[in-house]
Amino acid sequence: MIDFKKFEKYSRPGPRYTSYPTAPEFNESFTENDLISYYKNQDSSRALSLYIHIPFCRSACYFCGCNVIFTSKEDKKVRYLDYLQKELNIIKKHLDVNREITQMHFGGGTPTFLEANQLEMVLEMIKETFPNFSKSAEISCEVDPRFFNQEHMNVLKKHGCNRLSFGVQDLNEDVQKVIHRIQPYETTQNVMQIARNAGIKSINIDLIYGLPLQTKESFHQTIEKIIKLNPDRLAVFNYAHVPWMKKTMRKFDESTFSPPSEKLEILQDTISFFTQNGYKMVGMDHFAKPEDELFKAIEKGELHRNFQGYTTKGGADLIGIGVTSIGDGVDYYAQNFKDLKTYEDAIDQGKLPVFKGYKLNLDDQIRQFVIMELMSNFSLNIPRVENKFGIVFNDYFKDDLKNLDEFVEAELLKIDKDKIQVLNTGTMLIRNIVMPFDAYLKKQPENKRKFSKTI
Numbered sequence: 001m002i003d004f005k006k007f008e009k010y011s012r013p014g015p016r017y018t019s020y021p022t023a024p025e026f027n028e029s030f031t032e033n034d035l036i037s038y039y040k041n042q043d044s045s046r047a048l049s050l051y052i053h054i055p056f057c058r059s060a061c062y063f064c065g066c067n068v069i070f071t072s073k074e075d076k077k078v079r080y081l082d083y084l085q086k087e088l089n090i091i092k093k094h095l096d097v098n099r100e101i102t103q104m105h106f107g108g109g110t111p112t113f114l115e116a117n118q119l120e121m122v123l124e125m126i127k128e129t130f131p132n133f134s135k136s137a138e139i140s141c142e143v144d145p146r147f148f149n150q151e152h153m154n155v156l157k158k159h160g161c162n163r164l165s166f167g168v169q170d171l172n173e174d175v176q177k178v179i180h181r182i183q184p185y186e187t188t189q190n191v192m193q194i195a196r197n198a199g200i201k202s203i204n205i206d207l208i209y210g211l212p213l214q215t216k217e218s219f220h221q222t223i224e225k226i227i228k229l230n231p232d233r234l235a236v237f238n239y240a241h242v243p244w245m246k247k248t249m250r251k252f253d254e255s256t257f258s259p260p261s262e263k264l265e266i267l268q269d270t271i272s273f274f275t276q277n278g279y280k281m282v283g284m285d286h287f288a289k290p291e292d293e294l295f296k297a298i299e300k301g302e303l304h305r306n307f308q309g310y311t312t313k314g315g316a317d318l319i320g321i322g323v324t325s326i327g328d329g330v331d332y333y334a335q336n337f338k339d340l341k342t343y344e345d346a347i348d349q350g351k352l353p354v355f356k357g358y359k360l361n362l363d364d365q366i367r368q369f370v371i372m373e374l375m376s377n378f379s380l381n382i383p384r385v386e387n388k389f390g391i392v393f394n395d396y397f398k399d400d401l402k403n404l405d406e407f408v409e410a411e412l413l414k415i416d417k418d419k420i421q422v423l424n425t426g427t428m429l430i431r432n433i434v435m436p437f438d439a440y441l442k443k444q445p446e447n448k449r450k451f452s453k454t455i
């Protein structure tokens, strides 16, 4: 039995590293011209991955940290589709759209809050803009089970969708009430059935631990019921509480949150439950069946981390489409405007609606590689970093490595000549373990850090 109390000291604000440098480093000195020149100069033999953001939701889940617009107005959705088409027309002018597409992901908000025929319009405009979809392209969509029907499924299937991700979060009725998301188990069961009947082979379910009123026992009951649905993958996110950024989170009574030691117990219970039931842990918050590509990717050392979590498809340049979406290439990040008005204004002027971004220097790229490797594979092959970047690892990271000593002493990490290996309990503290490699975090005093807590 691990004494989790001793790890409470690691409950500190820290990034989730869906990017490095992290989003607070993105800045407005990155302009549309920068993005155009990245698009023009990109190696066109590299594949493309598309992310399309559909921001709308009907009502607020109070825990939600996503970029969302709450509406029930039909004309808002119609108008948005019009702007997506215009944005695609602008992208077409600057980017070689004949490059192979290996991945396309619809995120939100709630893409299926669009009517099925609207979703079809988006799919058609994307395919018209990007004609070269790979036969094995991974096409996925985030789905709120409360807004999903057979018509949505038919449209997605017709356009080659092969992965769905259903948001569930928690099945306990009291928790559902307090998070303002009532979603009966039967609703999730029904949509799973629709997806399975349509032949979707990869279905993910999102859960969150650390929500108000959750306990180890109540969350265990949730995962017991979830496993009966037989998902292929699970994402079990640590609730990111950032009430200074998201007003609805202020509705929670913080005294109803589990203390960090209980959160670690919940996580440990979740890990042992899913691993005992045939799933493998993938990165810090995912689980997959051994036959799932995500797991196979770990064995091949090909797991990558990006804005959508973990993926098997690295080596592609990501194009963000829609309000607030983020794209990236080998050495840049670019984010679209976050509010509809400025997004539309830019498009009306015939511009790519890029709001800010980041150009990575060599040091950023080295640190990005190290952080993402550890976040994905829980180990780092030191000679690989040295060969890739022409550095002597121990010299380059001399000061940062000193900050890992405490993790080595706590038996969370092992470092030898050729390898850094995160040990079992250390995987639960991976955000803390990679933080010493973050050059920007050091520059900020801890009380100024605007990140959620690592535990």
Ligand SMILES: C[S@@+](CC[C@H](N)C(=O)[O-])C[C@H]1O[C@@H](n2cnc3c(N)ncnc32)[C@H](O)[C@@H]1O
Pocket: 063, 064, 065, 066, 107, 108, 109, 110, 142, 143, 144, 145, 166, 167, 168, 169, 206, 207, 208, 237, 238, 239, 240, 241
């Ligand atoms: C865009 S939503 C998924 C699709 C759909 N909107 C839904 O809720 O079913 C993305 C996922 O992010 C996760 N999420 C949202 N806010 C979060 C937070 N503050 N902390 C941790 N995970 C969060 C939830 O698990 C959610 O399912």
Ligand code: SF4
Pocket: 056, 057, 059, 060, 061, 064, 065, 066, 068, 108, 109, 110, 144, 167
């Ligand atoms: S969790 Fe999903 S449905 Fe709920 S507000 Fe966020 S994006 Fe919308």
